[in-house]
Each structure stands twice: as structure tokens, then as C-alpha cells.
Amino acid sequence: LLLEEHLRHALDLGEFEVYYQPQFDIKTNELIGAEALLRWNNSELGSVPPDEFIPLAESNGEIVEIGRFVLKTAITQAKTWFQKLNKPFKIAVNLSPRQFKDCNLIDDIKQYIGQAEIPASLLELEITEGVLLSGDESVRNALKSLHQLGLVISMDDFGTGYSSLNYLRQYPFDVLKIDQSFIMDLSNNREASELVNSIITMSHSLGLKVIAEGIETLSQLKILEHYRCDVGQGFLLGKPMPRKDFENWIGLPH
Numbered sequence: 001l002l003l004e005e006h007l008r009h010a011l012d013l014g015e016f017e018v019y020y021q022p023q024f025d026i027k028t029n030e031l032i033g034a035e036a037l038l039r040w041n042n043s044e045l046g047s048v049p050p051d052e053f054i055p056l057a058e059s060n061g062e063i064v065e066i067g068r069f070v071l072k073t074a075i076t077q078a079k080t081w082f083q084k085l086n087k088p089f090k091i092a093v094n095l096s097p098r099q100f101k102d103c104n105l106i107d108d109i110k111q112y113i114g115q116a117e118i119p120a121s122l123l124e125l126e127i128t129e130g131v132l133l134s135g136d137e138s139v140r141n142a143l144k145s146l147h148q149l150g151l152v153i154s155m156d157d158f159g160t161g162y163s164s165l166n167y168l169r170q171y172p173f174d175v176l177k178i179d180q181s182f183i184m185d186l187s188n189n190r191e192a193s194e195l196v197n198s199i200i201t202m203s204h205s206l207g208l209k210v211i212a213e214g215i216e217t218l219s220q221l222k223i224l225e226h227y228r229c230d231v232g233q234g235f236l237l238g239k240p241m242p243r244k245d246f247e248n249w250i251g252l253p254h
């Protein structure tokens with residue numbers, strides 16, 4: 001209850017911060033974007049991990065408001081970096097199932113992108129199959145509309161849960177993110193590496209781009225390069241960082 005009480009005031013108190021974790025083109029080593037990851041630092045509780053507060057915010061509905069903050073922050077940031085870097089720089093945002101029940105989701109996203117005057121294709125939306133489990137027609141329609149607007153739709157945590165291949169057929173995915181549990185086992189487990197190889201081949205034949213997350217070692221990166229994985233993300237390449245640290249890290253002038 002204490003956590004929930006603090007969470008209720010977190011937005012107003014400005015306790016949330018969006019961190020950015022870099023993503024690289026594995027073939028060219030080029031920095032191509034970042035995943036936006038929410039952090040909560042409370043004066044009493046200290047830093048609370050998303051795995052603890054997001055399920056709570058999801059169940060009491062606060063994720064809708066919090067999610068708007070993340071979207072708005074990330075889209076504003078995308079504009080700044082697009083201008084400063086002078087090349088397309090993508091930002092990926094995680095969306096919770098609950099956000100799809102908010103009938104303003106699409107209009108909000110349209111509005112933020114319109115205000116920032118950036119191409120919609122700079123925004124990537126990461127959803128887990130939890131969003132799709134309901135089989136809800138409204139989710140399919142929302143994803144279709146967002147895709148038609150030009151946003152990139154990405155399936156997060158692929159390989160965990162049910163991972164129904166049917167989802168890849170029924171929904172307009174552009175990107176598949178292989179879950180980090182597979183990447184962790186890549187260099188010492190033959191099944192894991194064969195699965196990753198197959199997932200990449202299958203994704204490419206379906207026209208999907210593949211992102212590997214949780215890359216921690218050079219050996220994992222080399223295997224992924226060999227399998228022609230498109231994009232890499234993980235502690236080896238860069239941790240999630242606050243905006244300023246991220247800018248220093250990529251050498252952006254202020």
C-alpha cells in the first residue's frame with residue numbers, strides 16, 4: 001500500500017525519469033537509436049525497479065497517465081536528437097496492455113508526433129504478447145492505425161510466454177526483439193543458438209527486422225553478427241542512461 005501511495009504522487013512530484021539505452025546496427029556498428037526505459041526515484045523508497053511499479057500502475061490504471069509522460073518525453077527527445085544528429089535516430093517506447101484500452105492512445109501519439117514535427121517512423125512501439133492475448137479486435141485495429149501512420153511496431157520479449165507465431169501473421173509487426181534469455185545462453189547452449197539462428201532466418205523471410213537484447217559479451221555479439229541479426233542492444237554496447245549521460249556518451253554538444 002505504501003508503494004501504491006507513493007506511486008500516486010510520483011508524476012506530479014517529477015520523480016520519473018526516462019533513460020535511454022543505445023541500439024546499434026550490428027553490420028555497420030552504427031548507432032541507430034535507443035530504447036526509452038522508465039525509472040522511478042522516490043525520496044523515501046529510493047529507486048524502485050520498473051518490474052515492481054509497472055505491474056502496479058498497470059493494475060490501478062495509472063500506467064495510462066505515466067505512459068503518456070513516457071511517450072511525450074521520448075518523442076520530444078527524438079525531435080532534439082533527430083535535429084542535432086542530422087540523421088534518423090529511432091526511439092523505442094514500451095507500451096502496456098492497459099494503454100490500449102485508453103481510447104485516446106492513437107490521438108495522443110498523433111498529437112505528440114505532430115507537435116514535434118518528426119517523421120512517425122522515428123517512433124517504435126514495443127509491445128509484448130500480453131497486449132495481444134485478449135484477441136481483442138480493438139488492439140488489432142489500434143496497431144493497424146499506428147502502423148498506417150508510419151510508426152514501427154515491434155514485438156518485445158519474443159520467445160518467452162506463448163510466442164504464438166500466429167501473432168506475426170495477424171498483426172502488423174515490423175520488428176521482432178529476441179528475449180535476452182536466449183542471448184544469455186547463446187555461446188554455451190546449442191539449442192539456444194539454433195533457436196536464435198532460426199528465429200532470425202524466419203523473421204527475415206517474413207520481412208521483419210531483428211533486434212537482440214541483453215548482449216553482454218563480445219562472443220554473443222559475434223554469433224549474432226554471423227546469424228545476420230540486424231540490431232543489437234545490451235550492457236556490452238551501452239547501459240540505459242539518463243538523457244545527459246547519453247548525450248555525453250554519444251559525444252553530442254550541448
Ligand code: G
Pocket residue numbers: 036037038039049050051054070094095096240
Ligand atoms: O529497464 P528495465 O530492464 O529494468 O525494465 C524492466 C521492465 O520494465 C521491462 O520489461 C521493460 O519493458 C519495462 N518498462 C520499462 N520502461 C517502461 C515503460 O515506459 N512502459 C512500460 N509499459 N514498461 C516499461
Ligand code: G
Pocket residue numbers: 021037094156157180213214215216233234235236240
Ligand atoms: O522487457 P524489455 O526488453 O523492455 O526490458 C529491457 C530490460 O533489459 C531493461 O530493464 C534493461 O535495463 C535490461 N537490459 C538491457 N540490457 C541488458 C543486458 O545486457 N543484460 C541484462 N541483464 N539486462 C539488460
Ligand code: MN
Pocket residue numbers: 035094126156
Ligand atoms: Mn522493451
Ligand code: NA
Pocket residue numbers: 156157158177179180213
Ligand atoms: Na524485452
